[in-house]
């Protein structure tokens with residue numbers, strides 16, 4: 014079986030009990046914590062920043078995957094690295110100097126990735142494959158949890174899978190938005206290996222049951 018990773022998005026967690034929530038979801042089997050940063054500028058919503066990342070860091074042993082939905086991106090990267098982020102991804106159209114932003118992330122000791130909205134073209138990958146540790150394909154338009162999976166994302170995932178395989182590099186292929194037990198296998202068949210799920214996990218009382226069911230789907 015491929016090395017699949019489940020990455021619960023804490024966007025749908027109970028923020029009044031965030032430490033307990035992240036501990037519980039890691040105990041339930043999360044491989045990564047997905048941390049959605051929204052700025053009410055690049056996306057029409059406002060969420061959490063480096064202070065919250067620093068606050069949850071002692072509560073989890075797994076990597077924290079910071080998804081920056083902010084513009085501009087560079088100023089906030091060092092702050093997240095200091096706050097304990099392990100992976101930092103950003104949207105290429107939100108950065109004036111993509112190569113520089115990717116290098117900045119790695120210079121601060123984190124893994125770096127690019128995020129593609131449903132309508133963002135993949136040509137942004139053309140000159141940066143050797144600077145990437147992760148490629149994140151959005152299967153919803155960013156800004157909110159609980160939206161429905163956009164099926165066109167599957168062909169995009171497959172196209173990215175081919176580019177990663179052709180490159181021969183070890184790059185994680187993450188999918189984010191509307192992932193649930195019913196469609197996770199389809200995303201895996203398209204080529205994803207890392208699965209963000211917010212409402213599907215935190216919307217249910219027993220996180221382990223959901224994560225186990227997702228893994229069951231991936232094992233088939």
Ligand code: DX5
Nearest residue numbers: 155156158159190191211212
């Ligand atoms: C959307 C965020 C997602 C979101 C996923 O802008 O990037 O990570 O939290 O939530 P669900 O799984 O509910 O679609």
Ligand code: ZN
Nearest residue numbers: 049080189209
């Ligand atoms: Zn996200």
